[in-house]
Amino acid sequence: MQTASMRSAYGESLVEIGQKNKNVVVLDCDLSKATKTSLFAEKFPDRFFNMGIAEQNMMSFAAGLASCGKIPFATTLAVFASMRPCEQIRTSICIGNMNVKIGAPYGGLCTGENGPTHQCIADINTMRGLPNMTILAPSDATSCKACVLWAAQHKGPVYIRVLRDNEPVIYSKASEVDVLSGNRLKDGNDIVIFSNGFTSHMAVVAADLLEKEGISVTVHDIISVKPIPEKAVISMAKKCGAVMTVEEHNIYGGLGSAIAEVVSQKCPVPMKILGVSDYFSDSGSHQSLLQRAGLTVENIVKQTKSLLNKKE
Amino acid sequence: MVDTINKNLVSFLEEKATELRINILKMIHAAQSGHPGGALSAAEIITTLYCHEMRINLDNQRDPDRDRFILSKGHACPVLYSVLAMKGFFPIEELATLRKINSRLQGHPDMKKTPGVDFTTGSLGNGLSIGIGMALMGKLDKKDFRVYVMLGCGELDEGIVWEAFMAGTKFKLDNLVVIIDYNKLQLDGDNDEVMPLEPIVDKLEAFNWNVIRTNGHDFNQIIKAFAKARETHNKPTVIVADTIKGKGVSFMENKVDWHGLAPDDEQLKIALEEIRGS
Amino acid sequence: MYKLGDSIPTRNAYGDTLVELGRKNDQIVVFEADIGKSTRSAIFGKEFPERYFNIGVAEQNEMAIAAGAASCGKIVFVSTYAVFASMRACEQVRTFVAYPHVNVKICVSHGGITPANDGVTHQATEDLGIMRTIPGMTVIMPADAVSTRELVIAATQWDGPIYLRLTRDGVPVIYNEETSFKIGKGILLREGKDITIIAIGDMVSKALDARDILSKQGILAEVIDMHTIKPLDESIILDSVRKTGGVVTVEDHQVECGLGSAVSEFLGENYPIPIQRIGLRNTFAESGEYELLLKKYKMSVDDIISGCFKVVGRKKKKR
């Protein structure tokens, strides 16, 4: 299994768009080595600003830059990019629909050993209520690149949730990735699994195992949690008649919630939301924390089977 | 006032600080992640706090009258865990479980999990506000406990720290002491590159605090600074302690890369030799 | 104390109750961020100046100070506006209040679009959703002055952090003083059989109005006041939808993340039926009169009614 680092892909993609567009500027809060914006800083020192450990200032500052035609990528760890400056994102960025991109590496539990203060399982939800915001949660290094490229083209605020290292590679080329509609990773009829981030790869592996047992599963990688690709979600929910969501986020408010809103309104079918069951996790390796949360291939298989029993 | 400090006290503290450094390095090595630089720079101050300055009660760890300590720069927690283990809050062997699953020793301090930790920290800039809350309640309840907060210098970039400096003045919290571990390095480089802090003393004085500058590795000066803080009334004290990041291990000293890096076997061996030898 | 039908801002009831509690319990302390006159915490400050701390316009500091105070055994109330508590101090609430699970009660005025004229920056329409995703938080919005008093009292006995949202402007009193309130237990206000309306906060009285009109048109709606959206009262929802088979949720909040979302999550996993969500649809509101804003942003009594018709229609189609 080939793996690559998503945050490196983030840093490299910034360099790439920085070369093409001189309006791209990058901001960071004293974490450029961790977030890999240091790659951009080396190449374009004049367009890189280290704001110090001052996330709120960074967000309003970015709004000021955007109002003068710049495309700022404000970057820091997910918890400090979403929750610490939440109100600044709302007031300075979203109300005016400013063209600010927020890069948020270390989303979910991947900063494992650092403990719950640094893990972030509430970022997607924190951003999801905000009008004008687009929320992207890519699932590997390639789709992360696709998201950065897309965000640079899109006018308006975008939040990109990035993971750390060693994510399995799902896509071969960034141009193949459909950022807004998501991507069918596997086609089947009995159940549809919507997932994003680190868990998309697990869902595919689980689907392969289930296939051997005669259960045919659709796996759809949802990169854009907001706006949620409503049409695609509904058509698959209708086709399969049962929906499961898998994500490295609180079961409340994230992808599962976004899917539940759509499905319940347009075609209520049995559902299961897999994620972190509303608790603060612990220090420990990323793998051990995923295991505790039930975000494993085995559990996806198990939950799929029990959900199928509920299907009429 | 302590004009002459007992020499035995100083050599006792020196011994303890050495022990702390050894534990810090061993535990970060065992975890293979963590933040040695800022833990080592704080060793003398933390030693002085726990082995001399602070009133703690091992028989009743949550004694409402105990002095409190908040490590606002939570990532430096190996130094705190070491001193707590050394004092007997939990077995010293437990240090080896740092950052592992099911351990009581989280990557950043957790008051609900670790005995002796007075408040959860880890996201920077907040510890001083929490200390203010405690000091205020001390005043309200007419208790004489004192509150100590250690800030990293990079934390002063955070606005909430300045909100807290204002509040400390307003409420005249002379039962509160802030220690800035001024090692002049943060994750991305030195303060001057990332966000300059000088003139740091002028800034703090402009917020009407009692400001004391000291050498954060010199026990004589540290002990005196705490004593002076006790004698100051009607305003809180901030001790700006000049320190060296990674202090005690030559290849870590003043090296920003050692902010958050674990030593390998070979590096640990050299580091321990240096510390024991000194 | 409060008369049925009177229009009272729930922030007023909060201020009065704080004083009442302060007299009984000297462990209660209150923190404020320079808007005590508006949040009504100043009433407490006047009577108990030694237990009232104005932190200035510094909400993050306020929240972390409150956490520190709570760790010394106090029952701490924090007052400010909803936007500032939930968003300005979002991370402090998560890391220093919720994660250590300290006894901080965050009681905030200016919830939803009730600070109508002040405009978007002061209208908190994302807060309930944000607070709901923080583990260990309890999230409440009372519907009127009576329930505000009861729930604020209940909050002092509740172990752990609470986020309680109040209105700036007046809302009609709908409860008499005999009603008993429990955190985490919804109130069945009206029985019905055709549809369940689940409402929260200032929208509960609108839901009642909608029910009256609907019943004249032959639809009997059950109305639930879901004052606590976390923990969600799952049994009251299940009991109701087993009868009615359809739900309309009504909230003064974005339809994403809030009550509608919580109900969708729960029913999706446990009892999939048609749901319609009434609330702000992914947009910011604006300055203007409360009732006019409700109309413009499709949250009025008429919109609740048409939502009910939609769901009833879909129910039929399904059969």
Add this chain to the structure above:
Amino acid sequence: MIDKTKELERWAQLLRYDVVRMISNAGSGHPGGCLSAADIITCLYFKEMNIRPEEPDWPDRDRFILSKGHACPVLYAALARRGVFPVKKLKTLRKAGSFLQGHPEIHTSGIDMTSGCLGQGLSVGAGMAVAAKIDRKFYRTYVMLGCGEMNEGQVWESVMCASHFKLDNLLAIVDYNRLQFDGSVDEVLSPGSMVKRWKGFNWNVIEIDGHNINEILPAFEKARNTKEVPTVIIANTIKGKGVSFMENDYLWHSLMDRDKLAEKCKQMKKDMENADSFYAKRLW
């Protein structure tokens, strides 16, 4: 021909009238902080700033951010009086459908940034000033802060960063009226020596009387001529300035008594009509 000072004083008086009229008309709003800022805003919009009323989005314009967003009526009045939008629109303040929101919004002509949540404006201004430097443009950015706002930590974050980035094209003005929502700044959260604080953060500090046009204009000029460091003007002002019963009364931070204000408005109108034809033709 009257001199420049006299002319600016007249505009300031007219803005005060507009503010009183708008707020009594809307039935809510924040008069105290509008009136304390009226003279400075007048000097900015009628003298100092380089803007094009007919082209509010002109890319090379000077920017202004009212960080104390609740004082927006005075800003709306200045924009209307400069011709950015018709004066009669002032009537619509805070009404549904109006572009004159309760707090400033970037979509309104002439408003350079949304504000209203205190403490964010200087960060935004620093961003604009940096953008000008990147693009090698000469426009300047002006940010007005309230003194209560200085409680917010974010202000100090931006103060630090503006001096770090050497933003000499950025000017901060503190409307130092010494009152905030809950009382005097000394009671709520003392700012200590404002001058000492800003100096501690390496800014060029100028202290003036914020109601004296002959002090305001030279301060702007001094700021323009200061290189390598950002400048802050600490403008000592009086909350509610110009309306006797509001002056220095913190309760008039927001509208306290609508009838009293409406009464005052009528009287102001009468006085101004009689005083000068300059006013007479501009009243509403």
